[in-house]
Amino acid sequence: MIERRHRPAIENLLQRHPAVALLGPRQSGKTTLALEIGESRQSIYLDLESPSDLAKLAEPELYLAAHEDKLVILDEVQRAPDLFKVLRGLIDAGRRRGRRSDRFLLLGSASIELLKQSSETLAGRIAMFELTPFDAQEVVKGIGDMDRHWLRGGFPDSFLAPDDRDSAEWRQAFIRTYLERDIPQLGPRVPAETLRRFWTMLAHEQGGLLNAARIGQGLGVAGVTVARYLDLLVDLLLVRRLTPWMSNTGKRMVKSPRIFVRDSGIVHTLLGLETMEDLLGHPVAGSSWEGYVIENLLVAAPDNAQAGFYRTSAGAEVDLILSTGPGRLWAIEIKRSLSPQPSKGFWLACDDIKPDARFVVYPGTERYPLKDGLEAIGLTEMMALLGPRP
Structure with a gap:
């Protein structure tokens, strides 16, 4: 069993930010680590390359608002670029109600689009962390x-x-x-x-x-x-x-x-x-x-x-x-x-x-x-x- 030594750092970021983006190439272990983090709290996992999971987000604001008490893990989030504006609205609404951390864990296998979208849309709301393969x-x-x-x-x-x-x-x-x-x-x-x-x-x-x-x-x-x-x-x-x-x-x-x-x-x-x-x-x-x-x-x-x-x-x-x-x-x-x-x-x-x-x-x-x-x-x-x- 290989224990990922970066898990405490990622959990610390979740405690301080409403959204954390976990970046890394495909198959570097992001999903496995995210699911392990999700097991320690109430969470929901959505793979945006899965048609069934993507269908749940046909009305993303309604669906995600219904799970506002959970950590929402969104895998391959760069596949749904329109989500970023929705996330911004939900984060701001949560802040007004007093929730300022531990809301969204975003997984991306490419930095190109994810960094561009999140930096523009979620400025001041998101922390970035690069997860490499095993070191x-x-x-x-x-x-x-x-x-x-x-x-x-x-x-x-x-x-x-x-x-x-x-x-x-x-x-x-x-x-x-x-x-x-x-x-x-x-x-x-x-x-x-x-x-x-x-x-x-x-x-x-x-x-x-x-x-x-x-x-x-x-x-x-x-x-x-x-x-x-x-x-x-x-x-x-x-x-x-x-x-x-x-x-x-x-x-x-x-x-x-x-x-x-x-x-x-x-x-x-x-x-x-x-x-x-x-x-x-x-x-x-x-x-x-x-x-x-x-x-x-x-x-x-x-x-x-x-x-x-x-x-x-x-x-x-x-x-x-x-x-x-x-x-x-x-x-x-x-x-x-x-x-x-x-x-x-x-x-x-x-x-x-x-x-x-x-x-x-x-x-x-x-x-x-x-x-x-x-x-x-x-x-x-x-x-x-x-x-x-x-």
Whole structure:
């Protein structure tokens, strides 16, 4: 059993806001967690992809008003955009009667429309929370197999599959469903095969600097079209764009973002890697591990954290820079080695940015000092240092 560590944070938001939006890609565990939260109080669950549940909302104001004493869980809420105005009216009416929290839990598998609609319609009434697939802390606490998590990724059905073959087949179906059904339903008119090729190209260059012109040449489209494809996958919470850390060091900085497919299991499926042996024998192994670590650290970081990478034309480079407040500027190097040694570029970068702490995250579990204030540290302990989300 994998216990979702974010449940207390979500319940805390429900106690302080009339509506909470739980965002995340499909199959990341939003519905399961919402139903668990609903079991602890009076609640009602509606799946807006179900015709029967959608029919109940033919007169949404009447139906929802009849359940005003319950927590109403609305799944795939972006499928019914007209509901947001109704929710605003019901929330305001409830506030006049003294109910200011614990009213609606909205689940959305894409941030594009949900964020747009809710920010405009429910401003001041809604809190946002992104629920990712299982993270490394949850997995290590529940099962203890980080390599399995790295190989299969964090989507529950993929991670918990009986074997690697079943896990890979689930991810293949997941990718196909997104390309052939989910993305077209959101409106963008992108050929499924073109988007698959683009997604696969990103996986091949996991963590690489974005070169839209070169990718566009490979796809036979313009650079602006590549940017549109990238925006789509970022908005769907499937790809992360890590921006350069802006510094006043006076050095010539790399300005292009680094691009990561967020779930490591999806990276491996896009590249046809099914087993750990396949993965470790592939050139992507190092960059896949780096992306895996970065994604988990950013999931663990507080919402106010600022993140980026540092790279100059002279070769100074840090994989990840995190700032979580005054006196907490951290330079983080990532190495898949039990004897991690940062490159010269890391030390040059530290001379430039002067971080408050320096870490190298490696696959081991022991935390120990190296030199010049640098510490080797395991991934889950590094996540714990970043602290729980508020």
